[in-house]
Structures are given as structure tokens and as C-alpha cells.
Amino acid sequence: MKASADHHVLVTGGAGFIGSHTVDVLMARGCRVLVVDDLSTGYMANLARWRDHPRLTVLKADITDDLAGHLKHATASMGPLDRIIHFAAQTAVPLSVDDPANDIRVNLGGTAQVLEYARRNGIAKIVFASSSAVYDDDAPVPVSEASLARPASPYGISKLSGEFYLDYYSRYFGLKFTALRFMNVYGPRQDPKSHYSGVISIFMDRAVTGAPITIFDDGEQTRDFVFVTDVAQAVVGACLDNRGDGEIINIGTGLEVSVNLIARTILELAQSNSPITYAPARVGDIRRSVTTMDKATRSLGFVPQVKLREGLDQTLAWVRAEAVSVSSSV
Numbered sequence: 412m413k414a415s416a417d418h419h420v421l422v423t424g425g426a427g428f429i430g431s432h433t434v435d436v437l438m439a440r441g442c443r444v445l446v447v448d449d450l451s452t453g454y455m456a457n458l459a460r461w462r463d464h465p466r467l468t469v470l471k472a473d474i475t476d477d478l479a480g481h482l483k484h485a486t487a488s489m490g491p492l493d494r495i496i497h498f499a500a501q502t503a504v505p506l507s508v509d510d511p512a513n514d515i516r517v518n519l520g521g522t523a524q525v526l527e528y529a530r531r532n533g534i535a536k537i538v539f540a541s542s543s544a545v546y547d548d549d550a551p552v553p554v555s556e557a558s559l560a561r562p563a564s565p566y567g568i569s570k571l572s573g574e575f576y577l578d579y580y581s582r583y584f585g586l587k588f589t590a591l592r593f594m595n596v597y598g599p600r601q602d603p604k605s606h607y608s609g610v611i612s613i614f615m616d617r618a619v620t621g622a623p624i625t626i627f628d629d630g631e632q633t634r635d636f637v638f639v640t641d642v643a644q645a646v647v648g649a650c651l652d653n654r655g656d657g658e659i660i661n662i663g664t665g666l667e668v669s670v671n672l673i674a675r676t677i678l679e680l681a682q683s684n685s686p687i688t689y690a691p692a693r694v695g696d697i698r699r700s701v702t703t704m705d706k707a708t709r710s711l712g713f714v715p716q717v718k719l720r721e722g723l724d725q726t727l728a729w730v731r732a733e734a735v736s737v738s739s740s741v
């Protein structure tokens with residue numbers, strides 16, 4: 412088995428929220444890393460701590476646009492890649508409902524380019540960022556990987572289709588893969604200003620600025636919130652340590668938390684008086700979401716390290732620091 416330092420890993424979407432935390436783990440393990448990101452929702456600032464590091468290359472490019480051509484140039488100087496972590500995607504459920512064709516173009520079209528590159532270039536393993544959005548409300552709660560995957564949105568369909576592509580490339584071309592179905596990931600660097608954002612970063616941003624917090628539906632819908640550094644460790648374990656080969660695995664905490672409870676806890680932590688308002692439920696949002704942990708524990712040795720309150724504290728500290736840096740740069 413290669414030492415981590417011998418790996419050269421392509422991270423698509425590596426300037427994004429989960430991608431940049433994953434780059435942090437790969438860099439800390441001594442890998443060479445090539446990030447391909449079009450910066451549509453990601454930021455170079457997310458990779459600032461590695462700026463000018465000789466083991467990191469960042470390529471601003473769209474994965475749906477001649478990925479192989481872009482990578483040919485980059486690998487000519489940096490050497491061949493041997494692993495891929497594929498995050499780059501259109502990530503907003505509501506946008507996929509409004510524009511399914513674009514969701515297909517980026518999520519399926521992009522994944523097809525990544526997989527073809529992997530097949531033609533002898534990539535040893537690919538880890539794919541799938542989503543709990545592959546399950547709908549009919550799946551029993553807590554949801555396990557054996558539950559029926561029947562997505563309630565075009566975004567969920569594109570993620571599930573990506574998994575089928577992985578299975579096909581594995582069976583017919585021997586490409587090793589792990590697909591990780593993330594539950595609701597939260598933490599520092601999740602952009603609260605974008606409509607792609609997670610509920611925690613949006614609520615925190617509003618709590619800190621005193622703006623009203625809008626909850627869609629009655630707030631008793633539940634989610635399984637998993638901290639981003641735990642997710643990054645699971646991804647890198649699957650990528651470098653050959654864990655979960657050929658498997659599709661839910662990544663969460665196993666704890667079911669209501670959106671109302673999250674909003675109240677954030678207001679308390681931020682010592683905020685932001686009012687809470689309610690709006691109609693959105694198409695494609697499911698009512699309950701929480702995962703079983705058996706497969707993640709068994710196949711990846713995954714045990715989340717960061718408890719919800721601790722993760723909220725860390726996220727709040729980041730949201731506050733961002734608010735200060737934005738106001739001081741205006």
C-alpha cells in the first residue's frame with residue numbers, strides 16, 4: 412500500500428465547503444492535491460491556508476467543459492493522478508426543481524466526465540459525494556442504505572444516477588469507488604449568503620445580524636446534522652485507506668433534530684433576539700431525515716467526533732469572524 416505522501420488526489424469542487432475541509436485533511440496527510448473548481452459557489456479563500464504550497468495546485472475550470480483537456484496540462488507538470496474525490500455539483504434542491512436540465516448538465520454531465528477520465532487514466536479509486544436526498548418521505552426512519560432510494564427532487568435523481576454510473580464503471584471497467592450519502596453537513600465555510608446554503612449557516616447569519624429567521628413548514632421537520640470535519644475524515648478514509656470499497660454509505664450522526672430546536676439553540680448561543688417567522692413548505696423538502704450508523708461504523712470505522720453544540724459553537728465563531736471581516740472591508 413502506498414504511503415499518503417505518494418498519492419496525488421484530484422478534488423473536484425475542492426474550493427467549496429466540504430471540498431476545502433477535505434483538502435485540509437489530504438494536505439495534512441502529505442498528499443499532492445489538484446483542485447478543479449469553477450468557483451461558482453466555492454472560494455479561493457477557503458484554501459487560503461495552503462496558498463503557494465508546493466503540494467497543492469488549483470485549477471479554475473468547469474468539469475463539464477473538457478475536463479480531460481484541463482487535466483492533461485495540469486498533470487504534465489504535477490505528475491499523474493491516482494485518486495479522485497468528486498464534490499463539484501449543482502447542490503441546491505430548489506434550483507434543481509426550477510431547472511432540472513441544468514441539474515442534469517452539471518451533476519450528471521460532470522460526473523460522466525470525471526468517470527471517463529478515471530477509466531482512461533487508471534485511477535485507483537473514486538469517492539463520490541452523494542446525498543440523503545436520494546431518499547423520500549416513504550423511506551422508514553431512521554433510513555438505512557437498504558431502504559428504497561426514490562428521490563423527491565431532480566437533485567436527488569442526479570445523485571442516485573451518479574451512483575448507478577459508479578456501479579456500472581466498477582462492474583465493467585473495474586473502477587473502485589465509494590459513494591457517501593451525506594446527511595445535512597454544517598460547519599465553518601458554509602456560505603450563508605448563497606441560496607445553496609444549509610439551514611444552520613443561514614440561521615446563524617440571521618441571528619448574528621438580528622434579521623428574522625424564516626422556517627419553511629412548521630419547523631417540526633427533522634434533519635441529521637453532521638459536522639464538516641467529521642465528513643472530511645470519512646471521505647479521506649474511503650479515498651486513501653481503501654475503506655468502503657464498492658459500497659454506498661450514509662454519513663450522518665444518527666441523531667434526529669428538529670429545525671425548530673436548531674433555530675432556538677442558535678438564538679440562545681448567539682444571544683440573539685431575531686424573530687422566527689414561518690413560510691409554506693418547499694417542494695422537494697422531506698419531513699424526517701436521520702440515518703442508521705451501522706454501515707458507516709462497520710465499513711469506514713466512522714464515529715462522528717464533534718457533538719452538535721460544539722459544532723454550532725465553532726460555526727458561530729466562524730460566522731461572527733466573517734461578519735467582522737466583511738464589515739471591515741466595506
Ligand SMILES: NC(=O)c1ccc[n+]([C@@H]2O[C@H](COP(=O)([O-])OP(=O)(O)OC[C@H]3O[C@@H](n4cnc5c(N)ncnc54)[C@H](O)[C@@H]3O)[C@@H](O)[C@H]2O)c1
Binds near residue numbers: 423474497521
Ligand atoms: N452540504 C451538504 O449538506 C451536502 C449534503 C449532501 C450532499 N452534498 C454534496 O457534497 C458536495 C459538496 O457540497 P458543498 O456543500 O461543499 O457545496 P459547495 O457549493 O460549497 O461545493 C461545491 C463546489 O463545486 C464547485 N462547482 C460547482 N459546479 C462546478 C463545475 N461545473 N465545475 C467545477 N466546479 C464546480 C463550486 O464552485 C463549489 O466550490 C456536493 O456534491 C453536494 O451535492 C452536500
